[in-house]
Amino acid sequence: MxxxxxxxxxxxxxxxxxxxxxxxxxxxxxxxxxxxxxxxxxxxxxxxxxxxxxxxxxxxxxxxxxxxxxxxxxxxxxxxxxxxxxxxxxxxxxxxxxxxxxxxxxxxxxxxxxxxxxxxxxxxxxxxxxxxxxxxxxxxxxxxxxxxxEESDIEKVTAYSACGLGFAAYLIHSMISAGIALGFDEKTSKEIAESNFRTAMSFSDYSKTISEVATKGGVTEAGIQYMNDNHVNEHILQSVKQAYRKATKNQGGHNEQITEYLR
Ligand SMILES: NC(=O)c1ccc[n+]([C@@H]2O[C@H](COP(=O)([O-])OP(=O)(O)OC[C@H]3O[C@@H](n4cnc5c(N)ncnc54)[C@H](OP(=O)(O)O)[C@@H]3O)[C@@H](O)[C@H]2O)c1
Incomplete structure (x- = not known):
């Protein structure tokens, strides 16, 4: 060009x-x-x-x-x-x-x-x-x-993709903090957290990985159960929606479609 x-x-x-x-x-x-x-x-x-x-x-x-x-x-x-x-x-x-x-x-x-x-x-x-x-x-x-x-969809790209990079970093960072809280040093916590995120991505079928690691009555299941009981996935959805809400704030009043997504 x-x-x-x-x-x-x-x-x-x-x-x-x-x-x-x-x-x-x-x-x-x-x-x-x-x-x-x-x-x-x-x-x-x-x-x-x-x-x-x-x-x-x-x-x-x-x-x-x-x-x-x-x-x-x-x-x-x-x-x-x-x-x-x-x-x-x-x-x-x-x-x-x-x-x-x-x-x-x-x-x-x-x-x-x-x-x-x-x-x-x-x-x-x-x-x-x-x-x-x-x-x-x-x-x-x-x-x-x-x-x-479409321009009507670009703030979804903002909230889910552009902000999503920050959200992904936040989740990995939280996992590293959990390792440190358990007593691992920062370097080891980072190594373990990043390796697990990379591996989960390479396995790609996330539901399958969850069920294979969280075997019935096992230790992982207790952790996943805690996340489910505390609606962690709902909080993640609401975080994306909050970003979308902010990105669409100046659209001259939310139109019906935006309001529907924010429900
Ligand atoms: N950060 C992201 O990941 C990301 C992703 C997608 C979209 N965006 C969008 O990109 C835009 C910028 O975000 P950012 O994160 O890059 O913000 P930022 O780091 O705060 O950068 C803003 C820049 O604007 C400059 N600036 C302020 N007033 C100016 C003026 N009057 N004339 C010329 N330059 C001026 C500042 O210059 P000085 O450094 O000299 O103060 C600074 O370099 C935002 O609209 C955001 O929505 C950001």
């Missing part, structure tokens, strides 16, 4: 996106960063070797593709900006295409992308709304498992 990429917002996701582009052989000269603080600007220049500015207009002038990775609140506070002929690719949760078009008006194309942070290593999950540009789809496929989704 020719033409420059302007990444506006260089926090966790902005950096991951820059890594992803660089991994896909986009040259450093083709990427421009917009951030706010001196520390972040200097990191973009010194550690990434990229051009950086704190002026959003500079990025708009220089780049054909504007990748927005600001927090929603920061984006909403921006004044309306003309982006005639540019492609706007929003990575932001909870900002609708209609809001993007209002704020960044005159764009050639506007679409939304919801990636996991692991795009930085080429094994991300990327949900994107429709784009006419096949080159973007190729780029997303190079960042991991990419799939098109």
């Amino acid at each position: 020719s033409k420059k990429f302007g990444i506006i917002g260089f926090g966790h996701l902005g950096k991951a996106f820059a890594h992803a582009l660089l991994n896909l052989d986009i040259s450093k000269e083709e990427i421009v960063i917009c951030a706010r603080s001196i520390q972040t600007l200097s990191l973009a220049e010194k550690e990434f070797g990229l051009t950086a500015t704190d002026k959003i207009h500079n990025v708009i002038d220089l780049c054909d593709n504007l990748i927005i990775s600001l927090k929603r609140d920061t984006f909403i506070e921006l004044p309306p900006i003309k982006v005639e002929g540019k492609n706007v690719i929003s990575l932001m949760a909870g900002v609708r295409i209609s809001e993007l078009n209002e704020k960044l008006y005159g764009a050639k194309e506007v679409f939304r992308v919801m990636p996991t942070l692991s795009i930085s290593r080429g094994d991300g999950i990327i949900g994107y709304t429709h784009t006419k540009n096949a080159e973007w789809i190729d780029l997303f496929s190079g960042m991991g498992y990419a799939f098109e989704t």
Whole structure:
């Protein structure tokens, strides 16, 4: 893909996106960063070797593709900006295409992308709304498992996929903490917890693994019974729903479909 990429917002996701582009052989000269603080600007220049500015207009002038990775609140506070002929690719949760078009008006194309942070290593999950540009789809496929989704469904991708990476880390972290609480040192706890998560994944049939390990009247069964009695799976579902609730908060009142999912 020719033409420059302007990444506006260089926090966790902005950096991951820059890594992803660089991994896909986009040259450093083709990427421009917009951030706010001196520390972040200097990191973009010194550690990434990229051009950086704190002026959003500079990025708009220089780049054909504007990748927005600001927090929603920061984006909403921006004044309306003309982006005639540019492609706007929003990575932001909870900002609708209609809001993007209002704020960044005159764009050639506007679409939304919801990636996991692991795009930085080429094994991300990327949900994107429709784009006419096949080159973007190729780029997303190079960042991991990419799939098109309706805008009405993209916050499900936010809650289940983008947030899901954090939820997965939370569960593993909790298991490591349990090992430490039993008296294993941190290194051993991490080794055991990670190995068990990896193995459970490689076995893949999770119900079968549960029933094979939790034999009738055995020790595992007691632990699983405790989880069932305390509705652990329900708590996990409610955590995902809570993220979805937050991501859809600004949809102008929950529509019927969203309300149904949140029941
Ligand atoms: N983190 C994730 O896993 C993830 C996944 C999917 C989607 N998202 C979405 O990505 C967006 C960013 O999330 P994040 O986790 O990367 O947040 P973050 O780490 O807090 O980064 C926000 C960035 O915005 C910059 N910024 C703030 N005000 C600015 C301004 N006026 N002009 C230019 N830059 C400005 C900050 O610059 P300074 O560093 O200079 O302060 C910072 O680099 C959010 O909308 C979120 O919903 C995040």
